[in-house]
Structure formats: structure tokens, C-alpha cells
Amino acid sequence: LAKTTQxxxxxxxxxxxxxxxxxxxxxxxxxxITWYQQFPSQGPRFIIQGYKTKVTNEVASxxxxxxxxxxxxxxxxxxxxxxxxxxxxxRESGGxxxxxxxxxxxxxxxx
Amino acid sequence: GAGVSQSPSNKVTEKGKDVELRCDPIxxxxxxxxxxxxxxxxxxxxxYFQGNSAPDKSGLPSDRFSAERTGGSVSTLTIQRxxxxxxxxxxxxxxxxxxxxxxxxxxxxxxxxx
Numbered sequence: 001l002a003k004t005t006q007x008x009x010x011x012x013x014x015x016x017x018x019x020x021x022x023x024x025x026x027x028x029x030x031x032x033i034t035w036y037q038q039f040p041s042q043g044p045r046f047i048i049q050g051y052k053t054k055v056t057n058e059v060a061s062x063x064x065x066x067x068x069x070x071x072x073x074x075x076x077x078x079x080x081x082x083x084x085x086x087x088x089x090x091r092e093s094g095g096x097x098x099x100x101x102x103x104x105x106x107x108x109x110x111x
Numbered sequence: 112g113a114g115v116s117q118s119p120s121n122k123v124t125e126k127g128k129d130v131e132l133r134c135d136p137i138x139x140x141x142x143x144x145x146x147x148x149x150x151x152x153x154x155x156x157x158x159y160f161q162g163n164s165a166p167d168k169s170g171l172p173s174d175r176f177s178a179e180r181t182g183g184s185v186s187t188l189t190i191q192r193x194x195x196x197x198x199x200x201x202x203x204x205x206x207x208x209x210x211x212x213x214x215x216x217x218x219x220x221x222x223x224x225x
Contacts, residue, residue, distance in 0.1 A: 034212045043115075043202050043216025044154070087153070089212070097209045098144065098167065101154035 004088045009106040018075040020105050022088030025069050031091040033064060033071045038085045038104070047086075048073070075107075083109045113137075115217035117203050123223045124193055132188040132220045136205030144214065145178055145188050146202045154202065160186065161209045193224045 005023040012018045024033065032051050036044040048055060050062040050071070061074040075082055087104040091097070116135040124130050136143050145157040156170040160180040171177070175193075180186040190197055200221050204214040 032212050041218075043204070043219055044214075045216070046213045049212055091212065097142070097161075098156055098159050099204070099212070099214050100156065101146070103153045 003090060003100060004102050006086075006088050006102065006105045008103060009108070011108050011110065012078055013110050014079055015077050018078050018082070018107060018109075020073045020075075020086055020088075020107070021070055022073070023070050024088070024090045027068050027090050033062065033068075034089045034099070035060070035062065035073050036087040036089065036101070038087065040084075044087060044101070078107075078109045080109050080111065083107060115203055115205055115215050117201075117217035117220050119220060120218060121221045121223075123225060126195060126224055127192055129189065129191045130193055130222065132190075132201050132203075132222070134186045134188070134203030134217060136184065136186070136203070137215055138184075139207070140205035140215070141183065141208050142206040142211065142214075143180060143186050144204045144206075145186070146204065147199045148202060148219070149199045157188070157201075190222075193222075195224045198222055198224045 032049050034049045035047050037047045038044040048057055048060050048062045050064050052064050055062045063072045085104040085106050087101050089099055115137055118133045122130055141162045143160040146154040147157055148154050158171055158178045159167040175191045178188045200219040202216055202219045204216045206214045
């Protein structure tokens with residue numbers, strides 16, 4: 001059963017800001033929200049993690065509202081190299097420690 | 112090592128043959144995961160090892176699939192009597208400990224069954 005819901009695909013252009021929203025209605029109190037990035041022919045790569053409010057690193061920002069039932073990954077000024085699949089993960093309710101990946105969001109950045 | 116290493120990177124095998132895929136996790140990581148990714152699909156969990164505990168095999172699709180982890184380090188995924196539907200990229204990941212939400216992935220092994 002899918003624990004997260006995110007758009008299947010998105011298109012953007014170089015220099016634009018991209019926001020990918022993920023729904024996770026069953027998130028448990030102690031769960032963190034984690035985002036991974038996967039380029040073609042590579043394994044996924046961790047990019048950011050948060051619990052509430054806002055987290056920012058050199059790659060992206062993560063916005064989490066107070067109810068934590070959704071989160072938004074924000075990529076500032078995307079370039080062609082940001083074309084990838086982005087996965088939103090939360091720990092399954094009930095305590096499974098296995099990272100569970102859905103279909104992810106395929107982002108295509110156009111020139 | 113510096114990262115998770117998988118071998119071989121590519122494997123072509125004939126239907127009915129057995130194959131072994133190897134994963135060397137990051138040194139010191141106690142958790143190890145195997146996933147399968149078919150073309151254009153998300154990652155399908157296969158099996159999870161944590162330290163010396165019994166592995167979680169709940170994701171293995173059939174009894175043709177098995178895995179072991181020796182000495183808490185290197186892991187081998189074995190597929191017996193391969194079928195064409197086994198063709199996929201097999202990904203291994205490790206994390207520092209159980210519940211650590213940051214997992215480090217290898218480059219994967221692309222398996223093609225002909």
C-alpha cells in the first residue's frame with residue numbers, strides 16, 4: 001500500500017523554481033520525511049530530510065506544515081542536471097524501518 | 112569503502128540459470144537492503160538485514176530468491192532458475208543503523224534474462 005502520494009511527472013525550464021508536493025496522511029508522530037533523487041542508471045541519493053517547519057541545505061529546501069500531512073520539496077533555479085526522479089519517503093506507520101519508495105516524481109527540465 | 116559497491120554492474124544470463132549478485136556495504140553500516148527496480152518503475156523492497164538479527168524476507172517475490180549476509184558485511188542475492196520477468200536493476204543500500212532514514216545506494220546490477 002502506498003504511504004505517500006506525489007505527482008507522477010513535472011516539467012520545468014532552466015532557471016525556474018520547482019516545487020514538488022507529497023501527501024502522507026498516515027505519518028506517525030516520530031517519523032521524519034525524507035526525499036531522494038535518482039538519476040538514470042544510478043541508485044537513489046538522499047537529498048534532504050525534515051520533521052517540521054522548514055529545512056534548507058545546499059541542494060533544496062523542504063517545507064512541512066504544522067499538521068505534517070504533506071511536504072513540499074523546493075528546488076531553486078533548476079538546471080538541466082536536475083532532471084531526475086524525486087522520491088518522498090516517510091517511515092511506515094507501525095514502525096517498519098524499511099525505506100519504502102513509491103513511483104516518485106519524474107522531473108524533466110527543459111532548456 | 113567510500114560507498115556501497117555492487118558487482119557485477121551488468122549481467123546477462125540465460126533463462127533457467129542461477130545468478131549471484133554481490134553487495135559490499137559501507138564499512139560499519141549495520142543495516143543492508145536489497146531492492147529491485149524494473150524499467151520505469153519505483154523501487155520494490157526485497158530483503159533487509161540488520162546486524163545479526165534474522166533478515167526480513169517479506170519482499171522476496173518467490174522461493175527462487177534468497178540472500179545472505181556474511182559476517183555482518185558483504186551480502187549476496189541469489190536468483191535460482193532465472194525467468195525473463197526477473198530482468199531488472201537490483202539495488203543494494205546500507206545505512207548506519209536500524210531506523211536511520213538515510214540510506215546509501217550502490218549503482219546497481221542490471222540483470223537481463225534472455
